Amino acid sequence: LLKFMENVLGAMDVGFSLPHEFSSQEQQLLLLIGNQIGAAIENAQLYAEVEAQVTRITSLYELGKHLSGALDTQTLLQSVHSEISRVFPIDRFSYLTFNPEKYSTTAVFEAGGDIITRSEEPRKNVEVTVSEQSDISDAIAAGTSIRRTGLEGGAAMNSRLVVPVKSNEEPIGFLMVEAEGTDIYSEAHLRLLESIANLTEIALERARLYEDTINKSMEIEARNKELDDFTYVVSHDLKEPLISIEGYSKILLKDYKDKIDDEAREYLSSVVQSSARMKSLIDDLLTLSRLGRVTEAVHTVSVGLLIKEILHDLRFLLQEKHVNVTVPPGLPEVRYNATQLSMVFRNLISNALKFNNKPSPTIAIDMTEEDTHYVFSVADDGIGIDAQYYEKIFMIFQRLQRNEEYRGTGAGLTIVKKIVEKHHGRIWLDSTVGKGSTFYFTVPK
Ligand code: ADP
Numbered sequence: 001l002l003k004f005m006e007n008v009l010g011a012m013d014v015g016f017s018l019p020h021e022f023s024s025q026e027q028q029l030l031l032l033i034g035n036q037i038g039a040a041i042e043n044a045q046l047y048a049e050v051e052a053q054v055t056r057i058t059s060l061y062e063l064g065k066h067l068s069g070a071l072d073t074q075t076l077l078q079s080v081h082s083e084i085s086r087v088f089p090i091d092r093f094s095y096l097t098f099n100p101e102k103y104s105t106t107a108v109f110e111a112g113g114d115i116i117t118r119s120e121e122p123r124k125n126v127e128v129t130v131s132e133q134s135d136i137s138d139a140i141a142a143g144t145s146i147r148r149t150g151l152e153g154g155a156a157m158n159s160r161l162v163v164p165v166k167s168n169e170e171p172i173g174f175l176m177v178e179a180e181g182t183d184i185y186s187e188a189h190l191r192l193l194e195s196i197a198n199l200t201e202i203a204l205e206r207a208r209l210y211e212d213t214i215n216k217s218m219e220i221e222a223r224n225k226e227l228d229d230f231t232y233v234v235s236h237d238l239k240e241p242l243i244s245i246e247g248y249s250k251i252l253l254k255d256y257k258d259k260i261d262d263e264a265r266e267y268l269s270s271v272v273q274s275s276a277r278m279k280s281l282i283d284d285l286l287t288l289s290r291l292g293r294v295t296e297a298v299h300t301v302s303v304g305l306l307i308k309e310i311l312h313d314l315r316f317l318l319q320e321k322h323v324n325v326t327v328p329p330g331l332p333e334v335r336y337n338a339t340q341l342s343m344v345f346r347n348l349i350s351n352a353l354k355f356n357n358k359p360s361p362t363i364a365i366d367m368t369e370e371d372t373h374y375v376f377s378v379a380d381d382g383i384g385i386d387a388q389y390y391e392k393i394f395m396i397f398q399r400l401q402r403n404e405e406y407r408g409t410g411a412g413l414t415i416v417k418k419i420v421e422k423h424h425g426r427i428w429l430d431s432t433v434g435k436g437s438t439f440y441f442t443v444p445k
Pocket of ligand 1: 398
């Protein structure tokens, strides 16, 4: 007997062609040889098992690595397929999604040749009802995976493994491998495919979440665009009657000034003022909707030159208000739409000037450089903003002051934010009431 410890692993048959009496020495020797062969067989088996384990763990590790990078279903199943074909003898691999409501499957991924299969195979991307006598219906009924050796029912068929991929314990799909020939797959193959199915399940779930997020953000983008189109059309249409109202009121004020009394004149002046204000509001809405509808060209813009131009345009106002503006030397060139970058600085500088009651205000423009972007800042020593309003001021038509002293529509910062974000930047502020505010925004390099 070939034994290891007390386990019999096989038997050895030793004979002579002539009559022979085995001496006890010979018997001892044969026993020894038997034990040695037993130990060697056991070793070989253990080694094969360890090797299989190592292959299994390595392939799971490799697959895990690949899957963690794959974010769409097809790439992901491609990785599963290439990893499976490294460790499994396969002629065909497929992944079928399962719809429990309709009790149907759809083969969303297939690889391998057209081998003759045991049952009617679903064609790629065609939804078919699961037939009653199929491995998939067996797997669903049993709630586990299925291993077919291809030996059942007399005729020789292909070997096949069918393993459910589950979500919340319910099958959402099936991994299926197949090979021509009988008894190709062992229980170990089945266990390995089950582990692969677990990894696939996690990765599929993640891919689905990712695809959902992408779809949602595309939907939001489309809606925003719709809203911008709507705003554009409505603003445009509102402008026309408004111009008439303003025009006729002005005519009344001018040509009929002797025919109407003071009170009526005052009312008409009010109408003219309100129309002008409404026109500014509509113009801001049009600017804002244009930002969402049209993508303007991007150029290389020298920020230093751009600021110089703005300050030149504002020079009379700056002189009149005794403003001291500081601009650092060596401001960089950036990739931006020049008109829009000008709007950003113009708005921030105008606000710094407007929301300031010092006899001689100071505005400091600055820039710091980070790895991936520049951070520009516009600081003032004005009235400041309470931290509770940091978000509100970026909303359309939100203003903190209603008095005549600070004129405006409340759209400036909304426009600035939209421009900055369109150019993949961020905007925020720091402020102390009574001391001043600093607005920061980033520009990618
Ligand atoms: P507008 O200047 O037309 O009022 P904005 O959108 O530019 O509109 O600004 C919104 C509000 O944020 C302003 O009404 C004001 O209350 C506040 N704000 C903006 N910039 C400053 C600043 N530099 N200092 C103090 N408050 C500011």
